[in-house]
Every structure is written in C-alpha cells, then in structure tokens.
Amino acid sequence: MGSSPPTSTAPAALPRTHAAASTLPPHAPPVASTRSSTACSTAAAPSAATxxxxxxxxxxAAQWFIDAHAQMTRQDLGCHFNAVIEAWTRLEAASRYEQGPTNLPPKGRPAQVGAWIRTHRGKRGSNPKVMDPAAFAVxxxxxxxxxxxxWRVKDGDGKWSVTGGYGKDGTKWGNLYQWGVNGTLSLLAALYFWGVAVEGQGELETVWEAEVIDVAxxxxxxxxxxxRFNRKF
Incomplete structure (x- = not known):
C-alpha cells in the first residue's frame, strides 16, 4: 500500500464556506456550465455521485490547495466533475493538505499535464489547451x-467495472495512493483541460464524462x- 496518510487526533473537517482569496494571477470571471442538469440524474455508473x-x-486549507481549487473550478464543468472536486477536497482535507511520499507516476500522462506543472501549475502562464481531444483521450x-x-477489472466492453464495491476492503489504492500538490491534483488538471476543450461537442464530451464518472x-x-484511517488516531 505504500506510506500511510498523515494522521491526526481528530477527523478531518470540511467547512462549506468560501475560501480566502487565491494568490493566482487575475483571470476571466468563472464560466457557467452549459451541460444539461438532467444528465446529473442519469449517471453512467449507478454508484457515481453528482x-x-x-x-x-x-x-x-493550505494555500496550494486554495490556488488549485480556484483553477479547477474557474469554469463550471457540471455535476460529475463537481463530484470529482468534492471527493478530492475530502481526500486532501483528511491528509491535512500535506505532501505525499512521492509523485503521482507520470507514465503515459498527457503532455498538457507536464506542461502545466512546468508553469508552476498555472502560476507562470495560462493553462494548456487540448487541441486534439481524441488524441488526449487515448x-x-x-x-x-x-x-x-x-483489484480493478474491466467489464465486457473494456471499461473499468464499478460493481461489487472497492476491492481489498477499500484499503489498497496502488499507484493512485498519493496526496498533496504532486498527487491526484494532476488527474483533476487533466480532466479540467479536457473538459473545457470538449464542452458541447457531442460524442467527444460523452467520452470525457464517462472518464470523469470513473475518476469520481x-x-x-x-x-x-x-x-477512516485518520479517525483511528
């Protein structure tokens, strides 16, 4: 399983109030989603939250998280991506916004994510654009x-199965087991850049949404x- 998450004497709290101002350079105002709210009630995966x-x-939250949250929510990408943001927020709050033991492995990672990291995660340049969504999806x-x-297996059509719950009693997470600025934030960045590029583009957007649901x-x-781990300490 690798290193354990940072521990604490109290469970993580998730106050649902606005964050302090971000230190990011000024950008355009938040953009509302054009995605249909009806899609939220018909998730591709029965267990997917919206x-x-x-x-x-x-x-x-730590300043790195405040900055990242501001970036990942600048454009509203709809209820399924909001579920990804919500789960990531819970994960990082439970980890006390500390840094994991290493980085999320980059093997196969879309080039745009590496480019974003090299700009200090958007602080020294604009977010990369996905010019070829089909290639990005691959x-x-x-x-x-x-x-x-x-423990994860694919079903008959080659998609990752979400039936039967989480394997190994939900305690083994393999290469995903990273937290902090070098952890699962990179997943959110990839989905965000991709989602901005395919909004309103039919099948390309459908492919993106299926991946978002699985990540959530x-x-x-x-x-x-x-x-649960932190509540033991």
Whole structure:
C-alpha cells in the first residue's frame, strides 16, 4: 500500500464556506456550465455521485490547495466533475493538505499535464489547451489504466467495472495512493483541460464524462479510506 496518510487526533473537517482569496494571477470571471442538469440524474455508473453546486473550498486549507481549487473550478464543468472536486477536497482535507511520499507516476500522462506543472501549475502562464481531444483521450486512458490498483477489472466492453464495491476492503489504492500538490491534483488538471476543450461537442464530451464518472468513483473510495484511517488516531 505504500506510506500511510498523515494522521491526526481528530477527523478531518470540511467547512462549506468560501475560501480566502487565491494568490493566482487575475483571470476571466468563472464560466457557467452549459451541460444539461438532467444528465446529473442519469449517471453512467449507478454508484457515481453528482454534485449540482460548485463545491466550496475549506477556508483553512493550505494555500496550494486554495490556488488549485480556484483553477479547477474557474469554469463550471457540471455535476460529475463537481463530484470529482468534492471527493478530492475530502481526500486532501483528511491528509491535512500535506505532501505525499512521492509523485503521482507520470507514465503515459498527457503532455498538457507536464506542461502545466512546468508553469508552476498555472502560476507562470495560462493553462494548456487540448487541441486534439481524441488524441488526449487515448493518452488519458493509457495513464489512467496504469494508475489503477490490482483489484480493478474491466467489464465486457473494456471499461473499468464499478460493481461489487472497492476491492481489498477499500484499503489498497496502488499507484493512485498519493496526496498533496504532486498527487491526484494532476488527474483533476487533466480532466479540467479536457473538459473545457470538449464542452458541447457531442460524442467527444460523452467520452470525457464517462472518464470523469470513473475518476469520481475512485476518489470517493479513496477519500472514505483516508477519513477512516485518520479517525483511528
């Protein structure tokens, strides 16, 4: 399983109030989503959560998290991506916004994510654009497949199964088991850049949304484990 999450004498709290001002350079105002709210009630995965309102940033979060949260919510990408943000927030709050032992493995990672990291995660330049969503989808799936824990299996149509709950009692997360600025934030960045590029583009957007739902399911399981682990201490 690797290193354990940072521990504490109290479970993580997630106050749902607005965060302090970000230190990011000024950008355009937040952009509302054009995605249909009806899609939120018909998730591709029965267990996938949906969050209709944009998740708020905990006011006592670390500055790196406040900055990242501001970036990942600048454009509203809809209820399924909001569920990813919500699960990531829970995970990082349970980890006390500390840094994990290493980085999320980059094998197969879309080039745009590496470019974003080199700009100090958007602080020294604009976010990269996804000019070829189909090629990005191929790179994303290669990376996401590599990161999956050994207990995950694919169903008959080649998609990761979300039936039967989380394997190994929800305690083994393989290469995904990283937290902090070098952890699962890179997944959110990839999905965000991709989602901005395909909004309103039919099948390209459908492919993106299916991946978002799968990431939300995995991060929800990880967040529950991190929270449960910390309550033992």
């Amino acid at each position: 969050v209709r309102e944009k998740p708020l940033c905990p006011p006592k 790179a994303w799936k290669s990376w996401w497949d590599f990161l999956q824990p050994a 399911w995995m991060l929800e399981g990880m967040a529950a484990y991190y929270e």
